[in-house]
Amino acid sequence: MLTLHEAADGWLARVRLPGGRLTSQALGVLATVCEQHGNGLIDLTARANLQLRGLGTGAGTQLASCLAAAGLLPSVAHDRVRNVLASPLAGRGPRALDEIDAVVALLDERVCASEALHDLPGRFCFLVDDGSGAIREMGPDVTLAARGGGRFGVALDGRALEFEGDGAAAVDVAVRVAEAFVAARGDAWRLSETPGGAATVAAALGLALTPMTRAVRTPAIPPGAVQQRDGGVALTALAPLGQLWPALLRELARLGDDVRLSPRRTLTLVDLDAGRVDDTRAALTAAGLVLEDDSGWVGLTACAGAGACPRALADVRAAASARAATRRASDPPEHWAACERRCGEAPGTPVAVVCNADDDVEVRFDARTWSVPTLEQAAGRLTLEAAR
Ligand code: SF4
Known part of the structure; x- marks a missing residue:
């Protein structure tokens, strides 16, 4: 938040949110600062943080003071380490x-x-x-x-x-x-x-470690309602490409006071009364989030890509959006990146599409890789492999 990064669409600030937790007050403040200082785009990141995009050159100080007042900057010295x-x-x-x-x-x-x-x-x-x-x-x-x-x-x-x-x-x-x-x-x-x-x-620390255990990929966090152990209901929605915007934050603030973000680009409203779930689901859908657990967006992510990152070699967001229309929710998780840095790819993601500097596109599906000339052909290869 205090050290802005320069991106293709202006300066970018990252707001760290321990536990991915946001109150309705914090959502309202973020919506306002995004409108006043940014370009209206907010990314939900692979660390369940938020990135405010398109900020003006001198926005840092005002931004930090607004967010500190909302409790989002409890320690200036620890801004970068609250992961x-x-x-x-x-x-x-x-x-x-x-x-x-x-x-x-x-x-x-x-x-x-x-x-x-x-x-x-x-x-x-x-x-x-x-x-x-x-x-x-x-x-x-x-x-x-x-x-x-x-x-x-x-x-x-x-x-x-x-x-x-x-x-x-x-x-x-x-x-x-x-x-x-x-x-x-x-x-x-x-x-x-x-x-x-x-x-x-x-x-x-004078402590011993037990033998190594293999990391396993845990099940997706599917959109939809889950009955909580305490009788309440948690309702999860998915933000395609992790893309959020001020009006959406305001709608979330209206619907609940406790929103949880996840690295899987989901937002969960917890502790809802069962009687409010249908209306809340309809409102989140109308606001532009995905609530269907069979959506092609489940498990699909992409980096910022062309227009937002100066290193981008292609518009992977447009390609990933086209892919979402044909992909099944049960297909293995996949990430699309517009250069070899592969930002936003979660560890252990089994399927990846990466644009290379030598003008080709690498496709990885589990342990196998292919090199193809275009993003469209990459999508075709993935459809073929998923059908096997
Ligand atoms: S993977 Fe490359 S193009 Fe995509 S956001 Fe990272 S640096 Fe930019």
Whole structure:
């Protein structure tokens, strides 16, 4: 938020949202600053953060002061390091083992209180998992995972520490891990890049790691309603290409006071009364979100592409939109990128389309790859492979 990036459509600010959580007040403030200072486009990112696009050259200071007043900038020194992902239903879903909202809030508070963590790289990422395992394939550096009965474990780079404690104890370990990483990291951006890897950091804390467990891709977060364990209802909508805009944020603010964003480009309204679900579903559909769980948009993402990024070699968003019309929701997740940097591709995404500098398009489907001349032919290849 304090260090704007230059993009093809102006300056860009990233607003970090621990747990992907937004109140109706925060939604309203974001809508206003986007209208006043930006070009009206907001991206929902692969880290469940928001990017405000098309900002003017001098917008940074005013933006920061508006967002700080809305509680979205609790620490200037920690603006880039508050990367805390969380299970989107945060303990409410049928597969969850515990509630995690208080753990997310405490973790963010403890990160912001640590002077050593001023220097935590912006790519370092925490995940608070409610036990459902949702989004664990995002490859967090540190995972705090509910085990039920108020107990939590901690994993470093996918390997569990020999530790179990309550939420506060797990947060304490997670913060000490991050501080030990800062002390040991050298030039590393992520725990996996540290000399000696996660084991070095675990040893600095006097804790051992259990053997490596393979990361698995968890099921998609499908659009639609889910009965919460406490009797309420959570309603999830999907934002095609992660694209949001001010009127949509205002409509979300009108419909609920607790919205959860996920790296799968979904928005979930939690704690709805069952009697409000049909009206809320209709309003979200009318606002431009996808509520059908059989939509071709389920599992389909693309980078910013032409018009928004100066490195883009093609309009992958238009190509991905055409692909959404023919793709099945049950097809494996896929990501389209307009250059080899492959921004926004979640770890472990099995299908990818990437534009190369030498004017061809690489198509990957699981372990197989092809080189084709056009994006249209890339889409054709994917249709063929999915039908096999
Ligand atoms: S993948 Fe390339 S074109 Fe797409 S947003 Fe990243 S840098 Fe830009």
